[in-house]
Amino acid sequence: MPIDPQAFPAYRPETTLLDLGDPFFDPVAAADFPHTQLRFRNDRAAAQVGLATLDDDEWTRHFGRFAPLPGTLPGPLALRYHGHQFRNYNPDLGDGRGFTFAQMRDHRGRLMDLGTKGSGQTPWSRAGDGRLTLKGGVREILATEMLEALNVPTSRTLSLIETGEDLQRGDEPSPTRSAVMVRLSHSHVRIGTFQRFAYHRDDDALRRLVAYTLRNLFEEHGDDPVRLLALVVARTARLAARYMAAGFVHGVLNSDNINVTGESFDYGPWRFAPTWDPGFTAAYFDHQGLYAFGRQPEAIHWDVMQLAVSLRTIAESDPLIAALDGFGPAYQTEVGAAILWRLGVRPRDPNSDRALVQATERALRTSGAGIDRFFFDAFGGELPAGYGPEWDEVRAALGGYAARKDRTHPYWSGTPCSLLIDEVESIWAPIADADDWSRLTAKVAAIRAMGEALA
Template sequence: MRRGLEQLSFDNTYARLPEAFYAKLNPTPFGSPPYLIHANRTAAELIDLDPEQLTRPEFVGVFGGSLLVPGMEPLAMLYAGHQFGVYVPQLGDGRAILLGEAVNDRDEKWDLHLKGAGMTPFSRDGDGRAVLRSTIREYLCSEAMHELGIPTTRALCLVGSDEKVYREQVETGAMLLRMAPTHVRFGTFEVFYYRKQYDALKILADYVIDQHFRDLKDATDKYARFFAEVVERTARLIARWQAAGWAHGVMNTDNMSILGLTLDYGPFGFMDDYDAGFICNHSDHNGRYAFNQQPYIGLWNLSCLAQALLPLTDREALKAGLDRYTPLFEAEYLRLMRAKFGLSDARPEDDELIRDFLGLLQESHADYTIVFRELGEFFTLTPPSRLKGEGEKDRLREHFLNRERFDEWAARYRDRLRGEQSRDDERRARMERVNPRYVLRNYLAQQAIDKAQQGDFSEIDRLFTLLQDPFTDRPGMEPYAAAPPNWGKHLSVSCSS
């Protein structure tokens, strides 16, 4: 059923929790008229919103903070968190407001979370606003991640204004409507644990289980099993980040979704030249959240959540759940990487084969996305000499500085493929379904931002459309699949990005 804005169905379960969980307040409209920059028809369908509604002035009013529709009960959520390893006792929605929880005809619930909606009691020294730059990055990347099969929040729309916002420089403000089944974080549990408000902690755990882990609702050990499932979801999420060559940048516990979703896009980055120690956040001076640290930080963050759940369940049960993380992560990562290499069977030597290839990428500063896409063109039946003869170029080989080492690895890879009787055409088709041609490189996002700051939103639309099908070659879009220019390889992104 397609609905108008005024007919959206709401079931605001979070607003019925005790007042200690939030602060009720309305968004603060911009001081200048808002305007629609882009809207996501696919996301609109998740809440049964008629796509025709996206062109109404009222749509901009609702998601520009000046109008509410019947059923909305706006509030800012309370949470705490460990930021760069240090516990911060109160954070909360400092620039975002949960407008309400929309329910579709399939009984699926979606938080409508408006970022940049103005100051809240949790803003601390902030102004409660988001800037055009950061909202464009999140809008594009959350949808790109979804299309890559990585669990994530979604984005309904991007609303701009001419209101001035001060960050490292003067910028214009914008609002982003973010969607997820819930925005509860690890830090939501931490705030009540460290305040010793164990009754509230239990209410929160029961609420999350009742809403999102219903099969555990009547279990006698439901809190331990709930934690074990969060461990599994988090392990699988981070394995997907690693396989995609994507770094979050700020894996604080307040940025970790209890549902295992990618949450809070700030200084993220897809890798260009492969670097296991890639740091995408210029504020991360010690590399705590470097690409190769993400699996460990996932475990560290889960240990913080386990600590917060101690009043509800047995320590040993929580430890048993935590002990599952590394085997789960490693198994999922290896499964994903086998798919990227086109391997159908699981064999003991695969881990070494994959690690050696990544070592070659590191040594050669080769482009992660491009090389894996071209790996699909690797032949098992054609002798290597033919690829390098008759005027043909072995494009894959040319990415590597040490060609002799690559040839040695390629011989092992060829033997591995032949050992499972791999058929080149079938394998290539499989690999092209998991190795994208297009990703949201930071320089592509920056080009869209630069144009948008001049009032031209065409590049946002072009990238959005391209990233909705990242695995298919598009005629005329070759520049978007190419390695970035030198200026675009090491762009500085910060928490305000």
């Protein structure tokens, strides 16, 4: 049976993407997979957009065979964009193994997209097969669950369905199993979307995209490019700050991977850093450490600079530069708030907060302590006695801070929840060897428990 929107009062479909018109996307069709076996459904995220009451057969039909959801887009659309990849401009990009196939409002009234990964070839696939490995889908589940729990604005993995194909890959044992993933995201408009129309000198399309983004993603009227840039600066500075507080390394912070809403998405080679090591990288091919842990704020700022460059033909340079200059101060404010959040204390005053954050970063860097262990132990503002003299500055700075939440949740009676690469591999191994999904299920539950304790 098709979904009846009247039966789901929280389901509010939208079609705003169609307002942009043909230059922004290409209609495509999903691949016809040999079979579809549901492996993961995120009912918590689905409930926020009115889709949690789908039974498994309906779920698989919509998110594995891509039968259209009612009232929204009539078919899948592969989005067009360009981007800088490791600082090299590439005009041959676009959705190559994914598409957007539905839009709707969430419980907060935000416009949300359902987008795919591994759904087949598009005009932008180049030589790729348009597929996703099952392991890649499992890794994306873990990344999005952990980031959500750690207060990082992120897309959510809504669905993972195994598709029955054997894939050849150069970076993991092959043949390997295939899957199609659906993500729930606050837009798929990227910095690279603006770059494409600047590259083609299509000022009318740029203005239309600015107005669309302001109206639908920031709920503001008008078509002022400078205002848009200022909003993107604020959102991306927050993202960079929360990456750092989470100890997360995205791995591929190209301008086509930066959503203008400041929501992180598209997790390929990601890692959580075990210690506060600025040079720690996630991608084996990032030989120069361009997107290393400590360089992520710089990398995101550089990407936002490319948005400013793209807007120069429809705005004056000086106000764009002024808006761009706001990134550094915004980042400093946001990283302070993010680290205080992980410490579980309430802000006091700017000078005290700055001193605490600087002392924390310094001690983490010089001591080599585990990031997750430290924030677990210090949550609520009291550092245990086992932390030696190198932590005296942090201990002194914490004095006088009030806890923003107590430690009564059962999570605090256990051990820190972390997600280092060895554990990711240990979760995947029983799936690959014996189709045993119990470790993944248990880990998602543990991550969500941590999120409850921190929230």
